Amino acid sequence: MRRLLAAVLGAALLFGVAPAAIAFPDRPIRLIVPYGPGGITDITARIIAPALGDQLGQQVVVDNRPGGAAMLGFGMTARAPADGHTLVLATTALAANPVLFRDIPYDARRDFTPVSLVGLVPMVLVVPRNAPANSIAEFVALAKRRDGQMNYGSAGNGSGNHLTTEMFMHAAGIRATHVPYRGGGQVMTDLVAGRVEFVFAVLPTARPFILDGSLRALAVTGRTRSDAVPSVPTVAETVLPGFALYEWLGLLGPAGLPEPVLARLHQAAVAAVRDPAIAERLKGIGVEAQGSDPATLATHLDSELRRWDDLAKHVRFEVAQ
Structure with missing residues:
Protein backbone atom coordinates (compact mmCIF):
# COMPACT_ATOMS: atom_id res chain seq x y z
CA MET A 1 0.00 0.00 0.00
CA ARG A 2 2.83 2.38 0.84
CA ARG A 3 4.49 1.64 -2.51
CA LEU A 4 1.19 2.27 -4.32
CA LEU A 5 0.67 5.56 -2.49
CA ALA A 6 4.22 6.64 -3.24
CA ALA A 7 3.72 5.80 -6.92
CA VAL A 8 0.51 7.82 -7.10
CA LEU A 9 2.08 10.81 -5.36
CA GLY A 10 5.15 10.54 -7.55
CA ALA A 11 3.04 10.54 -10.69
CA ALA A 12 1.05 13.52 -9.43
CA LEU A 13 4.20 15.51 -8.81
CA LEU A 14 5.71 14.42 -12.12
CA PHE A 15 2.73 15.80 -14.04
CA GLY A 16 2.41 18.93 -11.92
CA VAL A 17 -0.78 17.94 -10.13
CA ALA A 18 -0.99 18.79 -6.43
CA PRO A 19 -1.81 15.71 -4.32
CA ALA A 20 -4.83 17.49 -2.79
CA ALA A 21 -6.30 17.86 -6.29
CA ILE A 22 -6.31 14.12 -7.03
CA ALA A 23 -9.45 13.28 -5.07
CA PHE A 24 -11.11 16.69 -5.17
CA PRO A 25 -13.62 17.19 -3.73
CA ASP A 26 -13.27 14.73 -0.86
CA ARG A 27 -15.70 16.41 1.57
CA PRO A 28 -18.57 18.94 1.53
CA ILE A 29 -17.84 22.35 0.04
CA ARG A 30 -18.61 25.52 1.96
CA LEU A 31 -20.19 28.29 -0.11
CA ILE A 32 -19.85 31.53 1.85
CA VAL A 33 -22.57 34.14 1.36
CA PRO A 34 -21.28 37.43 2.80
CA TYR A 35 -24.82 38.57 3.65
CA GLY A 36 -27.68 37.41 5.85
CA PRO A 37 -30.45 35.04 4.74
CA GLY A 38 -33.19 36.18 2.40
CA GLY A 39 -31.41 38.61 0.08
CA ILE A 40 -30.80 38.02 -3.59
CA THR A 41 -27.25 36.74 -3.00
CA ASP A 42 -28.48 34.21 -0.45
CA ILE A 43 -31.40 33.09 -2.63
CA THR A 44 -29.10 32.69 -5.64
CA ALA A 45 -26.65 30.63 -3.59
CA ARG A 46 -29.43 28.32 -2.41
CA ILE A 47 -30.65 27.84 -5.98
CA ILE A 48 -27.25 26.92 -7.41
CA ALA A 49 -25.80 25.01 -4.43
CA PRO A 50 -27.69 21.71 -4.97
CA ALA A 51 -26.95 21.74 -8.71
CA LEU A 52 -23.29 22.52 -8.03
CA GLY A 53 -23.21 19.70 -5.52
CA ASP A 54 -24.69 17.28 -8.05
CA GLN A 55 -21.96 18.20 -10.52
CA LEU A 56 -19.17 17.79 -7.95
CA GLY A 57 -20.50 14.72 -6.18
CA GLN A 58 -20.37 16.44 -2.79
CA GLN A 59 -22.81 18.54 -0.80
CA VAL A 60 -22.40 22.31 -1.17
CA VAL A 61 -23.34 23.97 2.12
CA VAL A 62 -24.41 27.62 2.12
CA ASP A 63 -22.75 29.48 5.00
CA ASN A 64 -24.14 32.98 5.68
CA ARG A 65 -21.44 35.27 7.07
CA PRO A 66 -22.86 38.80 7.11
CA GLY A 67 -20.95 41.76 8.45
CA GLY A 68 -18.70 44.65 7.54
CA ALA A 69 -20.28 45.41 4.15
CA ALA A 70 -19.52 41.81 3.06
CA MET A 71 -15.88 42.12 4.14
CA LEU A 72 -16.23 39.44 6.83
CA GLY A 73 -17.21 36.78 4.30
CA PHE A 74 -14.67 37.94 1.72
CA GLY A 75 -11.91 37.91 4.34
CA MET A 76 -12.81 34.39 5.50
CA THR A 77 -12.59 33.15 1.93
CA ALA A 78 -9.25 34.85 1.29
CA ARG A 79 -7.78 33.18 4.40
CA ALA A 80 -9.19 29.70 3.70
CA PRO A 81 -6.96 26.87 2.46
CA ALA A 82 -6.60 26.96 -1.31
CA ASP A 83 -7.96 23.44 -1.82
CA GLY A 84 -11.32 24.25 -3.44
CA HIS A 85 -13.46 23.38 -0.44
CA THR A 86 -14.25 27.00 0.40
CA LEU A 87 -15.88 29.33 -2.12
CA VAL A 88 -17.66 32.68 -1.91
CA LEU A 89 -20.54 34.07 -3.92
CA ALA A 90 -19.15 37.55 -4.39
CA THR A 91 -21.02 40.68 -5.41
CA THR A 92 -20.34 44.19 -6.67
CA ALA A 93 -19.19 45.01 -3.12
CA LEU A 94 -15.93 43.16 -3.75
CA ALA A 95 -15.01 45.78 -6.35
CA ALA A 96 -16.59 48.81 -4.69
CA ASN A 97 -15.41 48.36 -1.09
CA PRO A 98 -11.88 49.71 -1.76
CA VAL A 99 -13.35 53.16 -2.42
CA LEU A 100 -15.62 52.99 0.64
CA PHE A 101 -13.34 51.64 3.37
CA ARG A 102 -9.78 52.40 4.44
CA ASP A 103 -8.96 49.06 6.11
CA ILE A 104 -9.88 45.97 4.09
CA PRO A 105 -8.64 42.53 5.25
CA TYR A 106 -7.94 41.25 1.71
CA ASP A 107 -6.85 42.40 -1.73
CA ALA A 108 -9.58 41.90 -4.33
CA ARG A 109 -7.09 41.23 -7.12
CA ARG A 110 -4.47 39.15 -5.34
CA ASP A 111 -6.33 37.13 -2.71
CA PHE A 112 -8.95 35.32 -4.82
CA THR A 113 -9.17 32.86 -7.69
CA PRO A 114 -12.06 33.67 -10.05
CA VAL A 115 -14.12 30.60 -10.97
CA SER A 116 -17.20 31.75 -12.89
CA LEU A 117 -19.49 34.74 -13.34
CA VAL A 118 -22.84 33.48 -12.05
CA GLY A 119 -25.34 36.20 -12.86
CA LEU A 120 -26.16 39.81 -13.63
CA VAL A 121 -28.93 41.64 -11.78
CA THR A 221 -30.66 49.70 -15.60
CA GLY A 222 -30.15 46.69 -17.88
CA ARG A 223 -29.21 46.78 -21.55
CA THR A 224 -32.70 45.59 -22.44
CA ARG A 225 -36.09 45.71 -20.77
CA SER A 226 -36.80 43.11 -18.12
CA ASP A 227 -39.38 40.36 -18.63
CA ALA A 228 -40.38 40.94 -15.00
CA VAL A 229 -41.60 44.50 -15.79
CA PRO A 230 -41.72 44.67 -19.61
CA SER A 231 -43.54 48.01 -19.75
CA VAL A 232 -40.75 49.78 -17.86
CA PRO A 233 -38.15 51.36 -20.20
CA THR A 234 -34.40 51.16 -19.79
CA VAL A 235 -32.31 54.14 -18.74
CA ALA A 236 -30.47 53.80 -22.05
CA GLU A 237 -33.54 54.17 -24.25
CA THR A 238 -34.72 57.25 -22.37
CA VAL A 239 -32.19 59.65 -20.85
CA LEU A 240 -28.69 58.10 -21.06
CA PRO A 241 -27.94 56.24 -24.33
CA GLY A 242 -25.49 53.42 -23.76
CA PHE A 243 -26.00 53.33 -19.98
CA ALA A 244 -26.13 49.84 -18.49
CA LEU A 245 -25.44 48.89 -14.91
CA TYR A 246 -25.88 45.57 -13.16
CA GLU A 247 -25.30 44.11 -9.79
CA TRP A 248 -23.20 41.01 -10.41
CA LEU A 249 -22.66 37.67 -8.69
CA GLY A 250 -19.48 35.68 -9.13
CA LEU A 251 -18.02 32.49 -7.71
CA LEU A 252 -14.48 32.78 -6.35
CA GLY A 253 -12.12 30.77 -4.21
CA PRO A 254 -8.93 31.68 -2.31
CA ALA A 255 -5.85 32.62 -4.30
CA GLY A 256 -3.71 29.76 -5.52
CA LEU A 257 -6.31 27.11 -6.35
CA PRO A 258 -4.55 24.25 -8.15
CA GLU A 259 -5.36 24.18 -11.85
CA PRO A 260 -7.11 20.77 -11.75
CA VAL A 261 -9.29 21.96 -8.86
CA LEU A 262 -10.11 25.22 -10.64
CA ALA A 263 -10.95 23.35 -13.82
CA ARG A 264 -13.31 21.02 -11.94
CA LEU A 265 -15.01 23.88 -10.12
CA HIS A 266 -15.38 25.93 -13.30
CA GLN A 267 -16.87 23.03 -15.23
CA ALA A 268 -19.34 22.29 -12.44
CA ALA A 269 -20.32 25.95 -12.01
CA VAL A 270 -21.02 26.48 -15.71
CA ALA A 271 -23.03 23.27 -15.93
CA ALA A 272 -25.08 24.24 -12.87
CA VAL A 273 -25.75 27.86 -13.82
CA ARG A 274 -26.56 27.10 -17.46
CA ASP A 275 -28.89 24.23 -16.62
CA PRO A 276 -32.22 25.36 -18.14
CA ALA A 277 -34.16 24.68 -14.94
CA ILE A 278 -31.65 26.61 -12.81
CA ALA A 279 -31.45 29.48 -15.30
CA GLU A 280 -35.24 29.73 -15.29
CA ARG A 281 -35.35 29.85 -11.49
CA LEU A 282 -32.70 32.56 -11.48
CA LYS A 283 -34.65 34.50 -14.07
CA GLY A 284 -37.67 34.30 -11.80
CA ILE A 285 -35.82 36.24 -9.09
CA GLY A 286 -34.40 38.79 -11.54
CA VAL A 287 -30.96 37.24 -12.10
CA GLU A 288 -29.69 36.86 -15.67
CA ALA A 289 -27.76 33.56 -15.56
CA GLN A 290 -24.24 33.67 -16.99
CA GLY A 291 -21.71 30.87 -16.44
CA SER A 292 -18.31 32.02 -17.68
CA ASP A 293 -14.70 30.92 -17.79
CA PRO A 294 -12.40 32.14 -14.99
CA ALA A 295 -10.65 34.65 -17.27
CA THR A 296 -13.96 36.37 -18.06
CA LEU A 297 -14.73 36.83 -14.37
CA ALA A 298 -11.17 38.05 -13.72
CA THR A 299 -11.51 40.63 -16.50
CA HIS A 300 -14.95 41.66 -15.23
CA LEU A 301 -13.65 42.09 -11.67
CA ASP A 302 -10.70 44.16 -12.85
CA SER A 303 -13.00 46.34 -14.95
CA GLU A 304 -15.32 46.86 -11.98
CA LEU A 305 -12.43 47.77 -9.68
CA ARG A 306 -11.25 50.38 -12.18
CA ARG A 307 -14.78 51.72 -12.71
CA TRP A 308 -15.44 52.29 -8.99
CA ASP A 309 -11.97 53.76 -8.54
CA ASP A 310 -12.70 56.20 -11.38
CA LEU A 311 -16.08 57.09 -9.87
CA ALA A 312 -14.43 57.84 -6.54
CA LYS A 313 -12.39 60.54 -8.29
CA HIS A 314 -15.63 62.36 -9.10
CA VAL A 315 -17.97 61.41 -6.24
CA ARG A 316 -17.33 62.10 -2.57
CA PHE A 317 -18.11 58.80 -0.85
CA GLU A 318 -18.51 58.46 2.91
CA VAL A 319 -15.31 56.56 3.65
CA ALA A 320 -15.47 54.40 6.79
CA GLN A 321 -12.88 52.71 9.02
Whole structure:
Protein backbone atom coordinates (compact mmCIF):
# COMPACT_ATOMS: atom_id res chain seq x y z
CA MET A 1 0.00 0.00 0.00
CA ARG A 2 2.83 2.38 0.84
CA ARG A 3 4.49 1.64 -2.51
CA LEU A 4 1.19 2.27 -4.32
CA LEU A 5 0.67 5.56 -2.49
CA ALA A 6 4.22 6.64 -3.24
CA ALA A 7 3.72 5.80 -6.92
CA VAL A 8 0.51 7.82 -7.10
CA LEU A 9 2.08 10.81 -5.36
CA GLY A 10 5.15 10.54 -7.55
CA ALA A 11 3.04 10.54 -10.69
CA ALA A 12 1.05 13.52 -9.43
CA LEU A 13 4.20 15.51 -8.81
CA LEU A 14 5.71 14.42 -12.12
CA PHE A 15 2.73 15.80 -14.04
CA GLY A 16 2.41 18.93 -11.92
CA VAL A 17 -0.78 17.94 -10.13
CA ALA A 18 -0.99 18.79 -6.43
CA PRO A 19 -1.81 15.71 -4.32
CA ALA A 20 -4.83 17.49 -2.79
CA ALA A 21 -6.30 17.86 -6.29
CA ILE A 22 -6.31 14.12 -7.03
CA ALA A 23 -9.45 13.28 -5.07
CA PHE A 24 -11.11 16.69 -5.17
CA PRO A 25 -13.62 17.19 -3.73
CA ASP A 26 -13.27 14.73 -0.86
CA ARG A 27 -15.70 16.41 1.57
CA PRO A 28 -18.57 18.94 1.53
CA ILE A 29 -17.84 22.35 0.04
CA ARG A 30 -18.61 25.52 1.96
CA LEU A 31 -20.19 28.29 -0.11
CA ILE A 32 -19.85 31.53 1.85
CA VAL A 33 -22.57 34.14 1.36
CA PRO A 34 -21.28 37.43 2.80
CA TYR A 35 -24.82 38.57 3.65
CA GLY A 36 -27.68 37.41 5.85
CA PRO A 37 -30.45 35.04 4.74
CA GLY A 38 -33.19 36.18 2.40
CA GLY A 39 -31.41 38.61 0.08
CA ILE A 40 -30.80 38.02 -3.59
CA THR A 41 -27.25 36.74 -3.00
CA ASP A 42 -28.48 34.21 -0.45
CA ILE A 43 -31.40 33.09 -2.63
CA THR A 44 -29.10 32.69 -5.64
CA ALA A 45 -26.65 30.63 -3.59
CA ARG A 46 -29.43 28.32 -2.41
CA ILE A 47 -30.65 27.84 -5.98
CA ILE A 48 -27.25 26.92 -7.41
CA ALA A 49 -25.80 25.01 -4.43
CA PRO A 50 -27.69 21.71 -4.97
CA ALA A 51 -26.95 21.74 -8.71
CA LEU A 52 -23.29 22.52 -8.03
CA GLY A 53 -23.21 19.70 -5.52
CA ASP A 54 -24.69 17.28 -8.05
CA GLN A 55 -21.96 18.20 -10.52
CA LEU A 56 -19.17 17.79 -7.95
CA GLY A 57 -20.50 14.72 -6.18
CA GLN A 58 -20.37 16.44 -2.79
CA GLN A 59 -22.81 18.54 -0.80
CA VAL A 60 -22.40 22.31 -1.17
CA VAL A 61 -23.34 23.97 2.12
CA VAL A 62 -24.41 27.62 2.12
CA ASP A 63 -22.75 29.48 5.00
CA ASN A 64 -24.14 32.98 5.68
CA ARG A 65 -21.44 35.27 7.07
CA PRO A 66 -22.86 38.80 7.11
CA GLY A 67 -20.95 41.76 8.45
CA GLY A 68 -18.70 44.65 7.54
CA ALA A 69 -20.28 45.41 4.15
CA ALA A 70 -19.52 41.81 3.06
CA MET A 71 -15.88 42.12 4.14
CA LEU A 72 -16.23 39.44 6.83
CA GLY A 73 -17.21 36.78 4.30
CA PHE A 74 -14.67 37.94 1.72
CA GLY A 75 -11.91 37.91 4.34
CA MET A 76 -12.81 34.39 5.50
CA THR A 77 -12.59 33.15 1.93
CA ALA A 78 -9.25 34.85 1.29
CA ARG A 79 -7.78 33.18 4.40
CA ALA A 80 -9.19 29.70 3.70
CA PRO A 81 -6.96 26.87 2.46
CA ALA A 82 -6.60 26.96 -1.31
CA ASP A 83 -7.96 23.44 -1.82
CA GLY A 84 -11.32 24.25 -3.44
CA HIS A 85 -13.46 23.38 -0.44
CA THR A 86 -14.25 27.00 0.40
CA LEU A 87 -15.88 29.33 -2.12
CA VAL A 88 -17.66 32.68 -1.91
CA LEU A 89 -20.54 34.07 -3.92
CA ALA A 90 -19.15 37.55 -4.39
CA THR A 91 -21.02 40.68 -5.41
CA THR A 92 -20.34 44.19 -6.67
CA ALA A 93 -19.19 45.01 -3.12
CA LEU A 94 -15.93 43.16 -3.75
CA ALA A 95 -15.01 45.78 -6.35
CA ALA A 96 -16.59 48.81 -4.69
CA ASN A 97 -15.41 48.36 -1.09
CA PRO A 98 -11.88 49.71 -1.76
CA VAL A 99 -13.35 53.16 -2.42
CA LEU A 100 -15.62 52.99 0.64
CA PHE A 101 -13.34 51.64 3.37
CA ARG A 102 -9.78 52.40 4.44
CA ASP A 103 -8.96 49.06 6.11
CA ILE A 104 -9.88 45.97 4.09
CA PRO A 105 -8.64 42.53 5.25
CA TYR A 106 -7.94 41.25 1.71
CA ASP A 107 -6.85 42.40 -1.73
CA ALA A 108 -9.58 41.90 -4.33
CA ARG A 109 -7.09 41.23 -7.12
CA ARG A 110 -4.47 39.15 -5.34
CA ASP A 111 -6.33 37.13 -2.71
CA PHE A 112 -8.95 35.32 -4.82
CA THR A 113 -9.17 32.86 -7.69
CA PRO A 114 -12.06 33.67 -10.05
CA VAL A 115 -14.12 30.60 -10.97
CA SER A 116 -17.20 31.75 -12.89
CA LEU A 117 -19.49 34.74 -13.34
CA VAL A 118 -22.84 33.48 -12.05
CA GLY A 119 -25.34 36.20 -12.86
CA LEU A 120 -26.16 39.81 -13.63
CA VAL A 121 -28.93 41.64 -11.78
CA PRO A 122 -30.49 44.79 -13.28
CA MET A 123 -31.82 47.43 -10.92
CA VAL A 124 -35.03 49.45 -11.17
CA LEU A 125 -35.57 53.08 -10.20
CA VAL A 126 -38.71 53.29 -8.07
CA VAL A 127 -40.49 56.25 -6.49
CA PRO A 128 -43.63 56.56 -4.31
CA ARG A 129 -46.88 56.32 -6.24
CA ASN A 130 -47.68 59.99 -5.60
CA ALA A 131 -44.26 61.26 -6.69
CA PRO A 132 -44.34 64.26 -9.04
CA ALA A 133 -42.21 62.50 -11.68
CA ASN A 134 -44.06 60.13 -14.01
CA SER A 135 -41.09 59.25 -16.20
CA ILE A 136 -37.32 59.00 -15.94
CA ALA A 137 -36.96 62.19 -17.99
CA GLU A 138 -39.24 64.08 -15.59
CA PHE A 139 -37.31 62.60 -12.66
CA VAL A 140 -33.95 63.84 -13.96
CA ALA A 141 -35.39 67.28 -14.68
CA LEU A 142 -36.87 67.44 -11.15
CA ALA A 143 -33.58 66.35 -9.57
CA LYS A 144 -31.70 69.05 -11.47
CA ARG A 145 -34.16 71.72 -10.35
CA ARG A 146 -33.92 70.63 -6.73
CA ASP A 147 -30.12 70.16 -6.96
CA GLY A 148 -29.14 68.07 -3.94
CA GLN A 149 -32.40 68.54 -2.02
CA MET A 150 -33.92 65.16 -2.93
CA ASN A 151 -32.99 62.13 -0.87
CA TYR A 152 -32.60 58.47 -1.71
CA GLY A 153 -32.54 55.36 0.43
CA SER A 154 -30.21 52.38 0.42
CA ALA A 155 -29.62 49.22 2.41
CA GLY A 156 -26.44 50.78 3.76
CA ASN A 157 -23.15 52.38 2.82
CA GLY A 158 -21.63 50.26 0.07
CA SER A 159 -24.87 48.43 -0.77
CA GLY A 160 -25.99 47.89 -4.33
CA ASN A 161 -28.67 50.57 -3.97
CA HIS A 162 -26.07 53.08 -2.85
CA LEU A 163 -23.50 52.32 -5.55
CA THR A 164 -25.98 52.12 -8.41
CA THR A 165 -27.51 55.46 -7.42
CA GLU A 166 -24.15 57.19 -7.26
CA MET A 167 -23.14 55.81 -10.65
CA PHE A 168 -26.46 56.91 -12.19
CA MET A 169 -26.33 60.38 -10.65
CA HIS A 170 -22.78 60.89 -11.88
CA ALA A 171 -23.81 59.91 -15.41
CA ALA A 172 -26.98 62.04 -15.34
CA GLY A 173 -25.34 65.07 -13.76
CA ILE A 174 -27.63 65.23 -10.73
CA ARG A 175 -27.17 65.23 -6.95
CA ALA A 176 -29.20 63.89 -4.04
CA THR A 177 -28.68 63.10 -0.36
CA HIS A 178 -27.93 59.53 0.68
CA VAL A 179 -30.00 58.05 3.53
CA PRO A 180 -28.45 54.68 4.50
CA TYR A 181 -30.48 52.05 6.34
CA ARG A 182 -29.45 48.81 8.02
CA GLY A 183 -30.89 46.42 5.48
CA GLY A 184 -33.21 46.58 2.49
CA GLY A 185 -36.57 45.91 4.15
CA GLN A 186 -36.92 49.18 6.03
CA VAL A 187 -35.79 51.31 3.12
CA MET A 188 -38.60 49.93 0.93
CA THR A 189 -41.13 50.49 3.72
CA ASP A 190 -40.01 54.10 4.07
CA LEU A 191 -40.05 54.61 0.30
CA VAL A 192 -43.69 53.45 0.13
CA ALA A 193 -44.46 55.85 2.99
CA GLY A 194 -42.70 58.70 1.21
CA ARG A 195 -40.01 59.19 3.85
CA VAL A 196 -37.37 58.81 1.14
CA GLU A 197 -37.93 59.95 -2.42
CA PHE A 198 -36.35 57.27 -4.60
CA VAL A 199 -34.45 54.00 -4.52
CA PHE A 200 -32.60 51.93 -7.08
CA ALA A 201 -33.75 48.45 -6.01
CA VAL A 202 -33.14 44.95 -7.32
CA LEU A 203 -36.14 43.80 -9.31
CA PRO A 204 -37.18 40.90 -7.04
CA THR A 205 -37.45 43.32 -4.11
CA ALA A 206 -39.29 46.07 -5.98
CA ARG A 207 -41.58 44.05 -8.25
CA PRO A 208 -44.35 43.26 -5.68
CA PHE A 209 -44.61 46.95 -4.80
CA ILE A 210 -44.71 47.86 -8.48
CA LEU A 211 -47.44 45.34 -9.24
CA ASP A 212 -49.68 46.40 -6.33
CA GLY A 213 -49.28 50.08 -7.20
CA SER A 214 -47.43 51.09 -4.03
CA LEU A 215 -44.44 52.22 -6.06
CA ARG A 216 -43.97 53.62 -9.55
CA ALA A 217 -41.16 52.17 -11.66
CA LEU A 218 -39.42 54.71 -13.89
CA ALA A 219 -36.59 52.77 -15.53
CA VAL A 220 -34.45 49.64 -15.36
CA THR A 221 -30.66 49.70 -15.60
CA GLY A 222 -30.15 46.69 -17.88
CA ARG A 223 -29.21 46.78 -21.55
CA THR A 224 -32.70 45.59 -22.44
CA ARG A 225 -36.09 45.71 -20.77
CA SER A 226 -36.80 43.11 -18.12
CA ASP A 227 -39.38 40.36 -18.63
CA ALA A 228 -40.38 40.94 -15.00
CA VAL A 229 -41.60 44.50 -15.79
CA PRO A 230 -41.72 44.67 -19.61
CA SER A 231 -43.54 48.01 -19.75
CA VAL A 232 -40.75 49.78 -17.86
CA PRO A 233 -38.15 51.36 -20.20
CA THR A 234 -34.40 51.16 -19.79
CA VAL A 235 -32.31 54.14 -18.74
CA ALA A 236 -30.47 53.80 -22.05
CA GLU A 237 -33.54 54.17 -24.25
CA THR A 238 -34.72 57.25 -22.37
CA VAL A 239 -32.19 59.65 -20.85
CA LEU A 240 -28.69 58.10 -21.06
CA PRO A 241 -27.94 56.24 -24.33
CA GLY A 242 -25.49 53.42 -23.76
CA PHE A 243 -26.00 53.33 -19.98
CA ALA A 244 -26.13 49.84 -18.49
CA LEU A 245 -25.44 48.89 -14.91
CA TYR A 246 -25.88 45.57 -13.16
CA GLU A 247 -25.30 44.11 -9.79
CA TRP A 248 -23.20 41.01 -10.41
CA LEU A 249 -22.66 37.67 -8.69
CA GLY A 250 -19.48 35.68 -9.13
CA LEU A 251 -18.02 32.49 -7.71
CA LEU A 252 -14.48 32.78 -6.35
CA GLY A 253 -12.12 30.77 -4.21
CA PRO A 254 -8.93 31.68 -2.31
CA ALA A 255 -5.85 32.62 -4.30
CA GLY A 256 -3.71 29.76 -5.52
CA LEU A 257 -6.31 27.11 -6.35
CA PRO A 258 -4.55 24.25 -8.15
CA GLU A 259 -5.36 24.18 -11.85
CA PRO A 260 -7.11 20.77 -11.75
CA VAL A 261 -9.29 21.96 -8.86
CA LEU A 262 -10.11 25.22 -10.64
CA ALA A 263 -10.95 23.35 -13.82
CA ARG A 264 -13.31 21.02 -11.94
CA LEU A 265 -15.01 23.88 -10.12
CA HIS A 266 -15.38 25.93 -13.30
CA GLN A 267 -16.87 23.03 -15.23
CA ALA A 268 -19.34 22.29 -12.44
CA ALA A 269 -20.32 25.95 -12.01
CA VAL A 270 -21.02 26.48 -15.71
CA ALA A 271 -23.03 23.27 -15.93
CA ALA A 272 -25.08 24.24 -12.87
CA VAL A 273 -25.75 27.86 -13.82
CA ARG A 274 -26.56 27.10 -17.46
CA ASP A 275 -28.89 24.23 -16.62
CA PRO A 276 -32.22 25.36 -18.14
CA ALA A 277 -34.16 24.68 -14.94
CA ILE A 278 -31.65 26.61 -12.81
CA ALA A 279 -31.45 29.48 -15.30
CA GLU A 280 -35.24 29.73 -15.29
CA ARG A 281 -35.35 29.85 -11.49
CA LEU A 282 -32.70 32.56 -11.48
CA LYS A 283 -34.65 34.50 -14.07
CA GLY A 284 -37.67 34.30 -11.80
CA ILE A 285 -35.82 36.24 -9.09
CA GLY A 286 -34.40 38.79 -11.54
CA VAL A 287 -30.96 37.24 -12.10
CA GLU A 288 -29.69 36.86 -15.67
CA ALA A 289 -27.76 33.56 -15.56
CA GLN A 290 -24.24 33.67 -16.99
CA GLY A 291 -21.71 30.87 -16.44
CA SER A 292 -18.31 32.02 -17.68
CA ASP A 293 -14.70 30.92 -17.79
CA PRO A 294 -12.40 32.14 -14.99
CA ALA A 295 -10.65 34.65 -17.27
CA THR A 296 -13.96 36.37 -18.06
CA LEU A 297 -14.73 36.83 -14.37
CA ALA A 298 -11.17 38.05 -13.72
CA THR A 299 -11.51 40.63 -16.50
CA HIS A 300 -14.95 41.66 -15.23
CA LEU A 301 -13.65 42.09 -11.67
CA ASP A 302 -10.70 44.16 -12.85
CA SER A 303 -13.00 46.34 -14.95
CA GLU A 304 -15.32 46.86 -11.98
CA LEU A 305 -12.43 47.77 -9.68
CA ARG A 306 -11.25 50.38 -12.18
CA ARG A 307 -14.78 51.72 -12.71
CA TRP A 308 -15.44 52.29 -8.99
CA ASP A 309 -11.97 53.76 -8.54
CA ASP A 310 -12.70 56.20 -11.38
CA LEU A 311 -16.08 57.09 -9.87
CA ALA A 312 -14.43 57.84 -6.54
CA LYS A 313 -12.39 60.54 -8.29
CA HIS A 314 -15.63 62.36 -9.10
CA VAL A 315 -17.97 61.41 -6.24
CA ARG A 316 -17.33 62.10 -2.57
CA PHE A 317 -18.11 58.80 -0.85
CA GLU A 318 -18.51 58.46 2.91
CA VAL A 319 -15.31 56.56 3.65
CA ALA A 320 -15.47 54.40 6.79
CA GLN A 321 -12.88 52.71 9.02
